[in-house]
Amino acid sequence: MDMVMKLGAESPVVILSKSTCCISHSIETLIRGFGANPTVYELDKLSNGKEMEKALIELLGCKSSVPAVFIGEEFVGGSNEIISLNVRGKLKNLLLKANAIWI
Template identity: 45%
Template sequence: MERVNELAKSKAAVIFAKSSDCMCHSIKTLFYDLGASPTVYEIDYDPKGREMEIALQRLGCMPSVPAIFIGGNFVGSAKDVLAAHLSGSLKNMLIAAKAIWL
């Protein structure tokens, strides 16, 4: 859990993902389209990926990926990010965290 927290706070926008997951790809694409360059941790390539996946599940992320952090705060999974995008609050979160500039 400590490693996940440290990585999540290391950059303005952080996505924990798996390389073969289509929702992970969609969320990364959404961030890029909004002008953000999130730090992406592909947990299936990380030697401690299984431990990270368990920590993400303990945070309440089901399924474990994608798990999105903005400004060091856990935003949620794909459905939470998509809901924030549709309401217009995702862009505001990214601006507040200095992940994008206008």
């Protein structure tokens, strides 16, 4: 869990994903659409990816571990949370607050 949280704090927006996950790609595209440049870690390409995936499953509390999104060094959640924030018009403000984008 510590490694996951450490990675999540490395830049304003961090996405933990898998290279074969279309939902992860969609969330990355959504965030890039605001002008942010997220740091993306593909767990299936990391040597300790399986351990990190187990930690994410515990953190998310569900079977799907990716995508896991950190904004402003805080864990925001998975795809449902990011889409919900976007629909409610709050994702942009969160990205601004984290200095991931500028007006």
